[in-house]
Amino acid sequence: MIAAIWPSYNNLPNSIPTSSGVTTKQFVSFLLFWLLSLPALWFPIYKVRHLFTVKAYFSPACAIAFFGWAIARAHGLGPIIDQSNQAHGSALAWAFVKSIMSCIANFAALVINNPDFTRYARDPKDALWPQLITIPVGFAVTSFIGIIVSSSSSVIFGQTVWNPLTLLGMFLQDASSAERFGIFVIAAGFALAQLGTNIAANSVSAGTNLTALLPRFCTIRRGGYLCAAIGLAMCPWTLVESSSKFTLYLSAYSGFLSAIAGVMASDYYLGFFWHGYAAYICGILINIVGFAGAIGVDVPMGAKYIYNINYFSGFIVSGAVYWILAWAVPIPGASHTWNEVPYEPHHMSEAEEKKVEDV
Secondary structure, eight states: OHHHHOGGGGGOOOOSOGGGSOOHHHHHHHHHHHHHHGGGGSSOHHHHHHHHHHHHHHHHHHHHHHHHHHHHHTTSHHHHHTSOOSOOHHHHHHHHHHHHHHHHHHTHHHHHHTHHHHTTOSSHHHHHHHHHHHHHHHHHHHHHHHHHHHHHHHHHTSSOOOOHHHHHHHTTTTOOHHHHHHHHHHHHHHHHHHHHHIIIIIIHHHHHHHHHHOTTTOOHHHHHHHHHHHHHHTOGGGGGSSHHHHHHHHHHHHHHHHHHHHHHHHHHHHOOSTHHHHHHHHHHHHHHHHHHHHTTOOOOHHHHHHHHTHHHHHHHHHHHHHHHHHHHSOOTTOOSSOOOOOOOOOOOOHHHHHHHHHO
């Protein structure tokens, strides 16, 4: 966005060592975005929904515009989809599987953080149907746009650029003022989308969990700011230094979250006890050897195959272990039959809604 307004920003001298994985320009850009994101963490969850309403219209429009622009610069879809395949046979099959796992990893946090938002729904179906439709369709469309846009870089610039923001920056080469304005708008759409992701998948969930863990000392707002501070301290730019590092991070991240999701799904039907901790550890252990192989350690090929489907393996193992432990060592007080209390929807009156907003 800055370079679209002031092209000389691209010439900012770099004074940071190469080993850090970031340049001065990239760090300044990240720090500015981080600082501008902090005010959004101040507002209560029910007020942040207005930000997501704007994001729901603006960011997809920008993504579609970028998609169309990339196709136009590549002179149509033909040159993009006619590129030769780089994998064949079993390598192609496993590449397909790993790509699916990467897509699942993209919303793995949403799977376990979802209750932080759905609990504000007036009726269960208000949360069920929108997600049942928008999550599969939305992620499929987003992935398709990303694949086409990234593939177009090979046609336009003769090199494969995996990061759409990097590709968007390359569009600034010899760009007219109108094109720079278009790049600014598209970049703003990416920034808004990232801000929404930071709030939904990181800040709110961290704040909610810390509030439950330390209710005397922490609120959702404080937890969100603590999460932001940790996010800066962990040097996140190293995760997107290359496509291999990014996919490795996603797969490892997914492996840990899948074990949590498996325990949650099993616990929903069985109840809570020490079994959850044991099941979580088992869900991680099934993938840990394959993870070592992913970072260069020599491990059996079978472990690598299991790690290639890490979300499913972690989810199934943790959920199954929890169920077996609950069956072998019954949870005290847990019922042997399903006895969830039927939900009776209650629609708040305008006066009740006003009281909630005033809290």
